[in-house]
Amino acid sequence: MRTKITTLLATSLLLVLAALLAGSPASAAPGSAVSFTAQARAAGLTAAQAGALQDEVNRDLASLGGKQVAPNRIQLEGATLYLAVPGEAHPRDLTAGTGATPFYDPCAGGGADHLHMCAYSKTYYTGSELDMYSCKRYYVSTWSGPGSWDNEQSDGTVAYMYGPTGAFVYKTPPAPSWDATGNWSSVHSIVNC
Known part of the structure; x- marks a missing residue:
């Protein structure tokens, strides 16, 4: 009898441990990569899409x-990075229906809202979006x-782009200004003011 109870307890303990190691959503801490992956799955992403998105994050x-x-x-x-799901043209709200507060994206719709500078990982204002709303240096080295x-940004504000060594690469025309077909290859960071 004692052997059966010991075996049952050991089996139960192993099952609980396996569930924790597998990162089951019920055991995921709020704000952890596992809970964000669970939110992405709840928003309709496949396991492969959710995994690729978390890898990018x-x-x-x-x-x-x-x-x-x-x-x-x-x-x-001073900024927010909105990531597009791999294979999609624009970021979308993956928190809807999960109880989290839906977000407003000032870079959505093919251009930035007033007083914002938006950088897009792809041409024609597509891909992931970096919304810069405070004067600072921001890195886009993964693009x-x-x-x-x-x-x-406010009328007349210019932004500066720098290469990986910190060397100056480009100065934007004064705001409002844009470039639908730029290139990030030589740009490592942006100072948006």
């Missing part, structure tokens, strides 16, 4: 810093190739 967190606040959103000091930007 992890890469951007390592490069930019900040804090992941939603499956496809990183909050930086490469064709992209775009829209400077709708």
Whole structure:
């Protein structure tokens, strides 16, 4: 009898441990990568899409810093990075229906809202979006190739782009200004004012 109870307890303990190691949503801490992946799955993403999205978020967190606040959103000091689901043209709200507060994206709709500068990872204002609303240096080192930007900061404000060594690359025309077919290959960071 004692052997059966010991075996039953050991089996139960192993099942609980396996569930924890597998990162089951019920055991995921709020704000953890596992809970964000669960939100992405609840929003209709496949396991492969949710995994690819989290990999991209992890890469951007390592490069930019900040804090992941939603499956496809990183909050930086003075900026927000909205990530498009791999294979999609624009970021979308993956928190709807999960009880989280839906977000408003000032870069959506093909251009920046007034007093914002938006950088887009792809041309024609598509791909992931970096919304810069405070004067600072922001890194886009994970982006490469064709992209775009829209400077709708206060009238006359210019932004500066720098290469990986910190060397000056480009100065935007005064706001309002934009480039639907720019290139991020030589740009490592942006000072938006």
